[in-house]
Amino acid sequence: EFRKMDNQINNTPKISQVNNSNIPKRNRLEQARKLWYKFSLSKLSVVGLTIILLVVFCAIFAPFIAPYPEDAGAVVNYSQASQAPSLEHIFGTDTSGRDLFSRILFSFRGALIMGVGCLAVVVPVGGILGLIAGYYNGRFISNFIMRLADVFLALPALILVMCVSSIMTPSLMNAMLALCVSWWPWYTRLVNNIVVSTRNEVYIRSAEVLGASNTHILFKQILPNALGPILTKVTLDMGWAIMAGATLSFIGMGEQPPTPSLGSMVSAGVSYMPDQWWLSTFPALAIMLIVLGFNLAGDGIKDMLSSDE
Numbered sequence: 001e002f003r004k005m006d007n008q009i010n011n012t013p014k015i016s017q018v019n020n021s022n023i024p025k026r027n028r029l030e031q032a033r034k035l036w037y038k039f040s041l042s043k044l045s046v047v048g049l050t051i052i053l054l055v056v057f058c059a060i061f062a063p064f065i066a067p068y069p070e071d072a073g074a075v076v077n078y079s080q081a082s083q084a085p086s087l088e089h090i091f092g093t094d095t096s097g098r099d100l101f102s103r104i105l106f107s108f109r110g111a112l113i114m115g116v117g118c119l120a121v122v123v124p125v126g127g128i129l130g131l132i133a134g135y136y137n138g139r140f141i142s143n144f145i146m147r148l149a150d151v152f153l154a155l156p157a158l159i160l161v162m163c164v165s166s167i168m169t170p171s172l173m174n175a176m177l178a179l180c181v182s183w184w185p186w187y188t189r190l191v192n193n194i195v196v197s198t199r200n201e202v203y204i205r206s207a208e209v210l211g212a213s214n215t216h217i218l219f220k221q222i223l224p225n226a227l228g229p230i231l232t233k234v235t236l237d238m239g240w241a242i243m244a245g246a247t248l249s250f251i252g253m254g255e256q257p258p259t260p261s262l263g264s265m266v267s268a269g270v271s272y273m274p275d276q277w278w279l280s281t282f283p284a285l286a287i288m289l290i291v292l293g294f295n296l297a298g299d300g301i302k303d304m305l306s307s308d309e
Contacts, residue, residue: 049300
């Protein structure tokens with residue numbers, strides 16, 4: 001009987017082994033729900049996220065949503081030129097007879113590529129330089145990085161972007177490169193300040209005493225503390241990058257015709273104001289809507305990550 005009892009006890013699964021694999025998943029789901037609840041407390045932030053998702057959806061499915069997808073290219077139809085908004089063309093047509101609503105939908109692609117492309121380069125470069133400068137604070141490498149960043153920060157960002165763009169062939173890619181040149185110091189400064197403030201924390205000193213490598217400390221111990229502020233800044237900067245790209249297109253240094261661009265459409269319609277007001281008004285409203293969406297969502301992310309409740 002004792003042997004039977006021992007076998008039953010040994011074959012009974014231990015409490016610590018029951019559903020242990022599901023605990024991390026549950027913790028992640030609960031944490032995600034809490035974060036979404038904090039984010040959704042601000043109705044304006046939810047509106048901003050909705051705007052972003054709508055713009056992304058329109059950019060991806062523009063060929064299927066646009067009523068006249070062929071008007072996104074160099075098609076010319078002068079018999080339909082400069083028509084006011086109507087049921088057939090809800091945003092009107094431009095001076096070449098192309099449907100303005102269709103061109104705006106396709107222009108969302110270039111706007112999002114501009115923002116995502118710039119941030120994909122700027123955030124890693126600026127973040128890594130900020131980590132190095134903050135961790136080796138006071139040394140030559142830190143002083144060199146931060147003084148170089150100060151030089152770029154001392155110059156007006158838009159003026160610097162225009163100067164860099166002027167020496168290259170106007171295109172979307174070159175506009176992105178010009179924006180990256182002037183933008184990385186902001187992330188370097190942000191991450192450097194975070195690293196300097198956490199450099200002497202107990203858990204950092206403990207990791208150093210235990211023999212952890214500098215790479216492990218930087219990317220496993222310090223970087224997670226900087227992800228919140230970086231994510232907030234990235235969301236807010238998406239709108240700024242899109243607006244900067246539209247500005248370059250407006251002055252002829254960004255995406256070139258016949259590819260639809262919000263900035264170039266605004267520029268082309270300025271000469272016909274106020275008689276053909278729709279040529280500039282609707283592309284300008286589209287720019288404002290995108291920037292507003294990212295700003296509202298960025299404020300919500302900031303509140304969500306900084307909330308202590």
